[in-house]
Amino acid sequence: MVTSPEHITLIRCPNITLIPETPKGRGIFATARIPAGTVIDVCPVLVLGVEENREHIEKTSLYHYTYNWPIKTRDGKTEKLQAVIFGLGSMFNHSREQNVAWTRDIDHLIITYRALRDIEVGEELCISYGDHLTFVDADAHTQDKDVAEDGIMTLSNIQV
Numbered sequence: 001m002v003t004s005p006e007h008i009t010l011i012r013c014p015n016i017t018l019i020p021e022t023p024k025g026r027g028i029f030a031t032a033r034i035p036a037g038t039v040i041d042v043c044p045v046l047v048l049g050v051e052e053n054r055e056h057i058e059k060t061s062l063y064h065y066t067y068n069w070p071i072k073t074r075d076g077k078t079e080k081l082q083a084v085i086f087g088l089g090s091m092f093n094h095s096r097e098q099n100v101a102w103t104r105d106i107d108h109l110i111i112t113y114r115a116l117r118d119i120e121v122g123e124e125l126c127i128s129y130g131d132h133l134t135f136v137d138a139d140a141h142t143q144d145k146d147v148a149e150d151g152i153m154t155l156s157n158i159q160v
């Protein structure tokens with residue numbers, strides 16, 4: 001994959017499809033075997049300013065699709081911003097048994113998603129949102145004790 005300030009190669013695995021109605025809403029599923037390590041998607045991101053996020057995004061459903069986006073400030077500290085993910089990045093549902101991993105490229109403002117293991121035809125491709133879900137996990141038999149009272153999910157809790 002070529003990644004330089006002038007050239008970022010965009011890759012999307014062809015062996016996937018979006019299914020509109022699943023217990024988790026829309027979800028991404030394998031239409032053919034996807035070997036471990038395969039790049040599933042390379043997604044550009046839009047990093048939001050603190051005020052922009054607070055004033056305009058946090059109150060909308062879009063917020064629940066945003067990821068934490070840490071940046072280094074001039075004084076060497078880390079500031080946690082939010083970022084909107086384009087491409088399929090916002091369509092991956094959560095599973096505790098995630099089969100997709102993602103890595104941030106802070107410098108190039110992209111996230112790359114890769115198969116963590118071989119994924120078989122018909123399997124859903126899922127990432128992990130971390131331990132503190134704010135929605136009821138469709139995979140869980142009983143309601144997770146970490147679910148927030150408002151039942152709203154947020155990817156903001158994602159830990160990597």
Ligand SMILES: C[S@@+](CC[C@H](N)C(=O)[O-])C[C@H]1O[C@@H](n2cnc3c(N)ncnc32)[C@H](O)[C@@H]1O
Pocket residue numbers: 023024025026027064065090091092093094095135136137138139152153154155
């Ligand atoms: C980033 S979106 C993923 C795409 C989403 N399914 C859609 O149709 O837009 C996150 C939302 O998907 C749903 N979701 C993701 N993982 C889930 C899970 N394990 N159980 C139930 N719902 C899930 C929740 O409604 C959550 O708010």
